[in-house]
Structure formats: structure tokens, C-alpha cells
Amino acid sequence: MVGLPDLLIAPFHHVREAELPEGHVIHRLAGAIEDAFAGEEVTVTSPQGRFAVEAAHLNGSRLRGAQAWGKHLLIDFAAEGAHLVHIHLGLIGRFTVGPITPVHGQVRLRIEDAVSSADLRGPQWCRLLSDEEWEAVLSTVGSDPIRPDADPEKAWRAIHRSTRAIGVLLMDQSITAGVGNIYRAEVLFRHRIDPMTPGNRLAHATWQAIWEDLVVLMRRGVATGRIDTVRPEHTPEAMGRPPRLDRHGGEVYVYRRDGQPCLVCGTTVRRTNLAGRHLFWCPRCQRRHR
DNA sequence: GTAAGATGCCGAA
DNA sequence: TCGGCCTCTTACA
Numbered sequence A: 001m002v003g004l005p006d007l008l009i010a011p012f013h014h015v016r017e018a019e020l021p022e023g024h025v026i027h028r029l030a031g032a033i034e035d036a037f038a039g040e041e042v043t044v045t046s047p048q049g050r051f052a053v054e055a056a057h058l059n060g061s062r063l064r065g066a067q068a069w070g071k072h073l074l075i076d077f078a079a080e081g082a083h084l085v086h087i088h089l090g091l092i093g094r095f096t097v098g099p100i101t102p103v104h105g106q107v108r109l110r111i112e113d114a115v116s117s118a119d120l121r122g123p124q125w126c127r128l129l130s131d132e133e134w135e136a137v138l139s140t141v142g143s144d145p146i147r148p149d150a151d152p153e154k155a156w157r158a159i160h161r162s163t164r165a166i167g168v169l170l171m172d173q174s175i176t177a178g179v180g181n182i183y184r185a186e187v188l189f190r191h192r193i194d195p196m197t198p199g200n201r202l203a204h205a206t207w208q209a210i211w212e213d214l215v216v217l218m219r220r221g222v223a224t225g226r227i228d229t230v231r232p233e234h235t236p237e238a239m240g241r242p243p244r245l246d247r248h249g250g251e252v253y254v255y256r257r258d259g260q261p262c263l264v265c266g267t268t269v270r271r272t273n274l275a276g277r278h279l280f281w282c283p284r285c286q287r288r289h290r
Numbered sequence B: 001g002t003a004a005g006a007t008g009c010c011g012a013a
Numbered sequence C: 001t002c003g004g005c006c007t008c009t010t011a012c013a
Helices: A023-037 A052-058 A133-139 A152-160 A181-190 A205-223
Strands: A043-045 A060-067 A070-079 A085-087 A093-100 A106-114 A116-121 A125-129 A270-274 A275-283
Touching: A023 A060, A023 A093, A023 A116, A023 A205, A043 A052, A052 A125, A060 A275, A085 A133, A125 A133, A152 A205, A181 A205, A181 A275
Parallel strands: none
Antiparallel strands: A043 A106, A060 A070, A070 A085, A085 A125, A093 A116, A106 A116, A270 A275
């Protein structure tokens, strides 16, 4: 493992920016929830009403902690019976943590104390689970490059025996957890891998390099709250080009850059649909099959 | 394997 | 005002 910065202790107290729900966002949220509420008795409500019974069960109990596994967020309350709130933001869910604000919009879940409030809107899932139910969910979650306890060899075994494309396998949350459409496209570009390469054609050393890169990139995302994947020589400053201005923010090689010239070779970046998602890649740079 | 649907928000019209 | 989306599930070929 090369030069892993110690980023998991970054300050998170306020997480308010519109963030992209890939794994790094969920880890940031877990950190923000812990910074704001861990160890405290909190008020739990469901202003929108769709989590009202569960919120009432938790209201006034102590928030023990929050953790992320891939794109899953788990908040642990010291309450009787089912006491784990399992949240998945899906595509459009938003969770904001910061100083107390008035409730606005469809707030499914609000956690608050005297100074902070956390509001969850539009989640794919927000449900109350027992320990056993959570264990069942966790058993389906793959290796998360952000977690220190992740096992990249477990992911490798699934990749190595699969004929599916590596561009699909990286997005399979039961194999690599937390990798989304941006990290998928970018890590394959950085290693010059053809996204259509079957998993069983990939060399073990290539997988190890991809994994170590995901660890670095995704932990950087946890620290900064954005996805930046370009190497120093390809930054806007180094290349004298304008910075990316869309709401995705970070500097990337291929994600949503279809029709524009590749930052490395100038070839037009392409887009296609792979397993129902847009895949972006440079057909010249990405020819490796091992 | 492909398509539609869920939900909040942004930015293109 | 409306389409697309950084995700995932369900239904069907």
C-alpha cells in the first residue's frame, strides 16, 4: 500500500454541499453524524410522516454512532428492540448535517440536539432494523475501499471467476462497495483498462493496482467532499485549461466528458450504455485487457 | 440481458 | 417547466 494519507479523521461537522452519493459521501455523512451527535440523547422525528412510528420509537434515545459500508449508512441508537436506522440515498436522496435550520420540504427523518440538525430527504431506503436484519444486509455488501477492514482478495475472487466486463463488476455493490459511475470510469482510465475486459481476463496485479488506487481516490473524496482523479500534470493549472464548472465539481479524465478531447491523448472521449448506466472512456488510452 | 419506476434537485429550455 | 441523474429494485424476455 503506497502512501495512504490518514484521511479518515478529517473534520465533518457540517456536510451541506450537494454531494454525489457514491461511497465517499456516505462515509462523510457517517463522520458528520458522529461529530454532531455521538454519545448524546437526540430528538428523532419524521416531519414528512413516512418514518413517524420508527422515529417515535427512537426519540430521546442516545445516538451511539454512525458508520458506512459502501453506499449503506447505519445509525445506531441505544433503544430497545430494533435500534439500527439503515439508510440508502439511492440516486436522489439527500442528507444534510449542520446548525439547526427550519424544516423545509419532505423531511423523512430529522435528528437534532440543541445546536445541530440532520435532515434526510428522498432516500431510497430509511428503515429500522434489528441486529439480525442488519447482519443479513451486511452479508451482501462487497469490499469497500474506504474501510480499513475491507478485503480486496474477496472482491478479486468474484472478479477472477466472472466473464462479465470489469466495467460492470466494479459497479456491482456485492463485489466492490461504494464505487459509483464516476470512480468506475476514472479508475479504469487511470489504469488504461478497456472497460469491456472480462473479469476473468484481468491479471491479479492489475486488480491490486486498481484497488490501491480506489483506496487513495475514495479516501481523498472522503476528506475533500469531491471526486478529483486527475494526476498533477493534468490539473487545470498544469495544463492551462479552464476548471470544470458543472455541479459535479471535481477534476476528472472522462466522466461526462464525452465529445471532448482526452486530457492525455486528445482523442474524443466516448460514451456508451453499459448495464443501464452511462460509461465514459477514451478508446485510445484504454486498450489494456490485462 | 433490458426497461421502467421511485424520489429531490439542478440546470437547460 | 421539464428532462436527466451520481442508485437500486422489480418485472419481464
